[in-house]
Amino acid sequence: MHERSSVAELAGTLKAELDRYSVGEKLPSSRALVERFHVSPVTVTRALAQLAAEGLVVTRPGAGAYRAEPAAPAVTGDTSWQELALAVDPGASGDLVPRAVDASGVLVTLAEPPPGVVEFNGGYLHPGLQPERALAGALARAGRRPGAWGRPPTDGLPELRAWFAREIGGAVTAAEVLVTAGGQSALTTALRALTPPGTPVLVESPTYPGMLAAARAAGLRPVPVPTDPEGIRPDLLEAAFRATGARLLVCQPLFQNPTGAALPAERRAAVLRIARAAGAFVVEDDFARRLVHADAGPLPPTLAADDPDGVVVHVCSLTKITSASLRVGALAARGPVLERLRAIQVVDSFFVPRPLQEAALELVGSPAWNRHLRTVSEALRERRGVLAGALARTLPELALPHLPSGGYHLWLRLPDALPEAALLPAALRAGVAVAPGRPYFSAEPPAGHIRLSFAGVAGPAEIAEGVRRLRAAVDEITP
The missing domain is CATH 3.40.640.10 (Type I PLP-dependent aspartate aminotransferase-like (Major domain))
Known part of the structure; x- marks a missing residue:
């Protein structure tokens, strides 16, 4: 099992068992936890550190871990006053204009999709391509x-x-x-x-x-x-x-x-x-x-x-x-x-x-730098070809106006009968995440679009599977 998931699982188990201990009572020793859960000492140390960071336990060097005092219940206040405070001064018309910052278009490419979803919406290299x-x-x-x-x-x-x-x-x-x-x-x-x-x-x-x-x-x-x-x-x-x-x-x-x-x-x-x-x-x-x-x-x-x-x-x-x-x-x-x-x-x-x-x-x-650049260059060329070929065979109704010779994505125009707003949730239901086209326009877009990244996926096999799932999503919302 991956070390990170082992730490999360152990921390979750220990958290669920904390009610067995009174405040200040000592938890089992690290050695006992290693033997009970069949994990490494490092995993135990990191899990206890996570609980300590959450304020649930107190660790004392050489003595062990103890249940901490429960945190005071959060007080619910009234923040409605902020709506006015976050507005600009009245303009010539006397109207208040909100100073809202819309980060939704950025968050689409930063958010990790649920496990098992093919990540066509990513903006960075897959870990397998990172140096x-x-x-x-x-x-x-x-x-x-x-x-x-x-x-x-x-x-x-x-x-x-x-x-x-x-x-x-x-x-x-x-x-x-x-x-x-x-x-x-x-x-x-x-x-x-x-x-x-x-x-x-x-x-x-x-x-x-x-x-x-x-x-x-x-x-x-x-x-x-x-x-x-x-x-x-x-x-x-x-x-x-x-x-x-x-x-x-x-x-x-x-x-x-x-x-x-x-x-x-x-x-x-x-x-x-x-x-x-x-x-x-x-x-x-x-x-x-x-x-x-x-x-x-x-x-x-x-x-x-x-x-x-x-x-x-x-x-x-x-x-x-x-x-x-x-x-x-x-x-x-x-x-x-x-x-x-x-x-x-x-x-x-x-x-x-x-x-x-x-x-x-x-x-x-x-010396690893130039090797990395060559590796990524070849991988992106291959992945671009795999994605473009799969789209041409499986989703020919999506127009690809330009096949780039660099970058990590393809920009596709949707047919008029295929609404962009309906495609995104349908794609997620089918197990594939895509980036919507609307956030890329500063004014009204001329048509619906999606952006598909081929850099954030594991490889050609996952690209092919992602296109298959996207086909299923299109079929779901197309009469």
């Missing part, structure tokens, strides 16, 4: 580095900033890089730094829900700019800048989420030209560069590498290619805006924990 041994080794080595537990520079470790600068390319230097707590944190900092509350921000349509949530939380008004299979449309982008007076565009030029589109060279140049003419910044969310598929051609350079004038604020991260818990990313910018980005990050979080930065350095500097 777990390399990460464990990097973290162990990092903890032994001189000064590893001291305070790091607020901008990040110089060696890690230099590594990110080389990865971004062009003339970007380490002095123009800030180490961040992952890509989401970097996006949030950039949105707050680059335009004031109440102003418009141009976004791709569809686009990443986490960015939309962060923009709205910062008081910004996302304005959609339509995309096609080659990414954002420059003609509509230019029109949107003129119509709105916006001074900020957020885009994902490479393997866009959710469409998978990659901007061709002429559009990349057009985006920079149009933004520069509008006096606007471009936040380049380069989240998927290391998720390139094995059959893709040479990758284009980052927008930041082609931008000497400081139009682009570049965001990237190590999280997607490693683990959801390695929350280490970077912001790169040049010019006066860098100081504002730095100030906001310091005020928000001081700095990224040094052991995590040291572990990231150990990982990317090890």
Whole structure:
């Protein structure tokens, strides 16, 4: 049995038996629990630690574990006053506008589905694709580095900033890089730094829900700019800048989420030209560069590498290619805006924990790093093919406008007769979780969509089974 489940089971059993003991009475010894439940001493120690953390037992070194005093019953108060306190000041109309933050589109990809459900809604690599041994080794080595537990520079470790600068390319230097707590944190900092509350921000349509949530939380008004299979449309982008007076565009030029589109060279140049003419910044969310598929051609350079004038604020991260818990990313910018980005990050979080930065350095500097990149690249290529082939055979009515050469998902348009809102619960009943399309649109969507991730599942066999279950869900709600 897995150690984690053994600990949970033992803790649950001991918790159920606590009523047998009076307050202050000693529980059986660790040796007795090992013999009774046929588990390891480590499992017993961790189970008792869990009960101690819940305030149910008190452990005394060398003496054992004792039943703790019961916690005082919780007092139910009246929190209705908060509804008014959490509203903004009256506007010109005198109406109160709630400052609600909608994280539902993000939680869809963060929540773990029930056991046995095929996870097509995930946003991270399956544990079988994560470099777990390399990460464990990097973290162990990092903890032994001189000064590893001291305070790091607020901008990040110089060696890690230099590594990110080389990865971004062009003339970007380490002095123009800030180490961040992952890509989401970097996006949030950039949105707050680059335009004031109440102003418009141009976004791709569809686009990443986490960015939309962060923009709205910062008081910004996302304005959609339509995309096609080659990414954002420059003609509509230019029109949107003129119509709105916006001074900020957020885009994902490479393997866009959710469409998978990659901007061709002429559009990349057009985006920079149009933004520069509008006096606007471009936040380049380069989240998927290391998720390139094995059959893709040479990758284009980052927008930041082609931008000497400081139009682009570049965001990237190590999280997607490693683990959801390695929350280490970077912001790169040049010019006066860098100081504002730095100030906001310091005020928000001081700095990224040094052991995590040291572990990231150990990982990317090890021989295992390039091996891991090659392994993931080949696995994503295979899984993309398996999923696309299974969909073509089993669910041909779901349209796939673009087959990406990078990233970890496919973006599917639903037929008009298949309601998105009904498909999601039907899919869960059939044992497969999918990401709804609605949260990817900042305004009314043109049609129903779903996003299927092929990175968070165990492998080709589970992909095939997930598509079979999705077929059953479609049949359930289709007349």
